[in-house]
Amino acid sequence: MSAAPDVVRSAYVQLAVTDLAASRWFWVDMLGMHVQHEDEDALYLRGSDELTHHSVVLRAAPVAALDHLAYRVRAPEDVDRAERFFAERGCPVRRVPAGTGTRGVGDAVRVVDPLGVPVEFFHDIARGERLIQRYDLHRGAQIARLDHYNICTPDIPAAYEYYRSLGFGCSETIEGEHELYAAWMFRKPTVHDVALTHGPGPYLHHIGMATHESHQVLHTADIFGALGKEHHIERGPGRHGVSNAFYVYLRDPDGHRVEVYTSDYFTGDPDYETHRWNVHDDRRRDFWGNAVIESWYKEASPVHDLDGRLQPIAEGNLDESSIKVGADGLGIVKPS
Ligand SMILES: O=C1C=CC(S(=O)(=O)O)=CC1(O)O
Numbered sequence: 001m002s003a004a005p006d007v008v009r010s011a012y013v014q015l016a017v018t019d020l021a022a023s024r025w026f027w028v029d030m031l032g033m034h035v036q037h038e039d040e041d042a043l044y045l046r047g048s049d050e051l052t053h054h055s056v057v058l059r060a061a062p063v064a065a066l067d068h069l070a071y072r073v074r075a076p077e078d079v080d081r082a083e084r085f086f087a088e089r090g091c092p093v094r095r096v097p098a099g100t101g102t103r104g105v106g107d108a109v110r111v112v113d114p115l116g117v118p119v120e121f122f123h124d125i126a127r128g129e130r131l132i133q134r135y136d137l138h139r140g141a142q143i144a145r146l147d148h149y150n151i152c153t154p155d156i157p158a159a160y161e162y163y164r165s166l167g168f169g170c171s172e173t174i175e176g177e178h179e180l181y182a183a184w185m186f187r188k189p190t191v192h193d194v195a196l197t198h199g200p201g202p203y204l205h206h207i208g209m210a211t212h213e214s215h216q217v218l219h220t221a222d223i224f225g226a227l228g229k230e231h232h233i234e235r236g237p238g239r240h241g242v243s244n245a246f247y248v249y250l251r252d253p254d255g256h257r258v259e260v261y262t263s264d265y266f267t268g269d270p271d272y273e274t275h276r277w278n279v280h281d282d283r284r285r286d287f288w289g290n291a292v293i294e295s296w297y298k299e300a301s302p303v304h305d306l307d308g309r310l311q312p313i314a315e316g317n318l319d320e321s322s323i324k325v326g327a328d329g330l331g332i333v334k335p336s
């Protein structure tokens with residue numbers, strides 16, 4: 001088997017959206033992302049810290065879905081490695097030469113990975129103006145950068161092994177007596193580039209967008225409330241157990257879930273050890289024991305194959321939502 005490509009980080013996501021103007025309001029006016037390019041077909045957005053052309057592409061389409069996730073690889077040769085790595089595993093693979101794919105991105109390869117998720121691997125991408133200290137342009141949620149993807153898949157052990165084969169580390173897990181419910185996997189030295197959430201799949205559960213400060217997470221919820229758009233707030237604000245991050249989950253106009261996320265931690269030491277949560281620990285998903293709303297477990301975005309067709313869904317065999325979390329488990333009296 002060929003060597004895995006050297007993945008640097010989760011780099012950009014392309015989402016199909018049904019109303020580009022409504023999406024622009026959510027992702028630009030409310031989240032504060034910067035428009036690198038826009039036309040009648042798509043928006044190319046980036047956060048204030050991001051020096052590459054975009055981290056979010058919103059493509060106008062009749063049906064909302066994930067077009068593809070994208071990982072940046074360390075060198076142009078890693079695009080070739082990715083092509084061989086996935087072709088040898090029998091995955092659908094399509095080379096996307098520079099100028100024929102996503103605006104701003106150079107030579108790339110797109111695959112449907114073993115989990116059924118459409119993923120692009122690229123190295124070359126156009127640069128953008130440095131906005132990190134253009135505080136005059138920071139607004140709304142003041143999104144700094146794309147941080148991670150979260151995908152739903154019915155076989156977490158297999159998904160974990162696949163991402164390990166790509167050289168990802170594992171920062172945290174949620175485990176039962178014999179079951180693996182979720183895993184957080186990283187290439188960049190933070191908690192994750194991708195989280196694996198058990199459930200029917202493949203689905204895109206959410207995109208995690210980082211801010212610098214927890215007060216920006218609170219301000220995000222405040223501005224949605226102030227505008228009478230509180231229905232876009234799905235879960236939180238709160239403090240995660242897993243990752244220790246401060247968070248709020250939002251739903252965009254198509255229902256794509258976006259997490260505004262800050263204050264996780266460094267995982268870059270060579271002897272970093274996975275932190276394991278018990279599925280019965282009420283603090284695992286919300287450190288203060290707040291309930292996890294049912295929709296967070298049950299709703300997610302469908303994903304396309306390489307030709308834009310919706311992928312079939314396989315059911316899972318675990319139901320974490322039936323395991324009470326915190327306040328929603330008040331009937332449980334802990335033994336004294
Ligand atoms: O980024 C994340 C960090 C932690 C959690 S959890 O709800 O604490 O498991 C979910 C999450 O994957 O969105």
Ligand SMILES: [Fe+2]
Nearest residue numbers: 150195208259
């Ligand atoms: Fe997340």
